[in-house]
Amino acid sequence: MYPLKFEKVFKEKVWGGRNFESILNIKLKSNKKIGESWEVSTHKNGISIVSSGIYKGKTLQELINQYGESIVGKKVYTKFKNKFPLLIKYLDINDKLSVQVHPNDKYALENEGEFGKSECWYVIDASKDAKLILGIKENISKEIFHKKVQKNDFSELFNEIPVKKGDFINISPGLVHASTEGSILICEIQQNSDTTYRIYDFDRVVDGKLRPLHIDKALEVINFGLKPEITEEKYRENIKINETNIQNLIRNEYFNVDKLDIKNKYSYNLKDSFSILSIIDGAGQLIYNSEIYNIKKGETYFIPANLNIEINGNLTILKSFL
Structure with a gap:
């Protein structure tokens, strides 16, 4: 994968x-x-x-x-x-x-x-x-x-x-x-x-x-x-992980969605679920297994479960998962 x-x-x-x-x-x-x-x-x-x-x-x-x-x-x-x-x-x-x-x-x-x-x-x-x-x-x-x-x-x-x-x-x-x-x-x-x-x-x-x-x-x-x-x-709670700001937009039985404002570096691994990255602003790199994918606004990536992902750059991303 x-x-x-x-x-x-x-x-x-x-x-x-x-x-x-x-x-x-x-x-x-x-x-x-x-x-x-x-x-x-x-x-x-x-x-x-x-x-x-x-x-x-x-x-x-x-x-x-x-x-x-x-x-x-x-x-x-x-x-x-x-x-x-x-x-x-x-x-x-x-x-x-x-x-x-x-x-x-x-x-x-x-x-x-x-x-x-x-x-x-x-x-x-x-x-x-x-x-x-x-x-x-x-x-x-x-x-x-x-x-x-x-x-x-x-x-x-x-x-x-x-x-x-x-x-x-x-x-x-x-x-x-x-x-x-x-x-x-x-x-x-x-x-x-x-x-x-x-x-x-x-x-x-x-x-x-x-x-x-x-x-x-x-x-x-x-x-x-x-x-x-x-x-x-302006009224949503913000969670800081290093230089990335995360807002949990929704959690329910149908979908979970986070908004990520990434500065420099963000990494994650979802073991029990795929994730979908909707890049709504900015540009950067998505790195998996030493492979580099240049990513930018308007693109969407499907991340299979269990992949260790790193994202570098200045981007705003919606991450959808279950």
């Missing part, structure tokens, strides 16, 4: 843009609006393929099938077997992201045949006017919501919250969410799922028609009392 880098899977979206190029220095081949870059995935809708080394051309799923706990870790493999639990993306939102909600595991497995979709967002960059919908207003019951939606009246239903660079948002299944104003660049860590129920698309016409809505399923999974979980950069 060695640190794995994958080919990016780009997704054209009506709300997408070109900020992957201008902010993350990710080269885009076409002039289309790119809304998503799938960085690490075994989902059928965007499978990760190794881009270098002896496993070049192999999919992540093929490696998990072949090596099992040697690549994902004993604890992870015991729980999930060959089903990889995470999906890592970048999102470039430059227009309204539709009002949507995701199901939990129980509902999704029964109705969609895949995991539910718990996810979290780290805001890499945002315009000054950036706003998100996060949750339903307190006075809105399921009955009130249904009556208004049947009349195509989506006013006064949703909480709108301004967001900024450095904010971290946990989006649990059942939490209604969307974007309404400004542009926002996000690193998304989520369960391995592509199930989304669209509630409202701002009457947007795409290819001459309205995009389909999923009101009935959405009503079954919306948690009307669920509040958004948001933390700001």
Whole structure:
């Protein structure tokens, strides 16, 4: 095993843009609006393929099938077997992201045949006017919501919250969410799922028609009392290890995420889990077994379990693991 880098899977979206190029220095081949870059995935809708080394051309799923706990870790493999639990993306939102909600595991497995979709967002960059919908207003019951939606009246239903660079948002299944104003660049860590129920698309016409809505399923999974979980950069606890500053962004059953601000040197070894490094700023070197990998903003590396990793440079990295 060695640190794995994958080919990016780009997704054209009506709300997408070109900020992957201008902010993350990710080269885009076409002039289309790119809304998503799938960085690490075994989902059928965007499978990760190794881009270098002896496993070049192999999919992540093929490696998990072949090596099992040697690549994902004993604890992870015991729980999930060959089903990889995470999906890592970048999102470039430059227009309204539709009002949507995701199901939990129980509902999704029964109705969609895949995991539910718990996810979290780290805001890499945002315009000054950036706003998100996060949750339903307190006075809105399921009955009130249904009556208004049947009349195509989506006013006064949703909480709108301004967001900024450095904010971290946990989006649990059942939490209604969307974007309404400004542009926002996000690193998304989520369960391995592509199930989304669209509630409202701002009457947007795409290819001459309205995009389909999923009101009935959405009503079954919306948690009307669920509040958004948001933390700001300046209020999070900081853990110092030598010259590296670590913030534990989240710990839950679906994913763990740390933000690392590395100055000079940082090393670690996760024995029971793989880890995924999303490099959101800076440049440096990743060293494993005397092999040096030059790394920079916009890149993502999959680190198999049990690898002793050293990172040198000045970088900001999101480390995702289980």
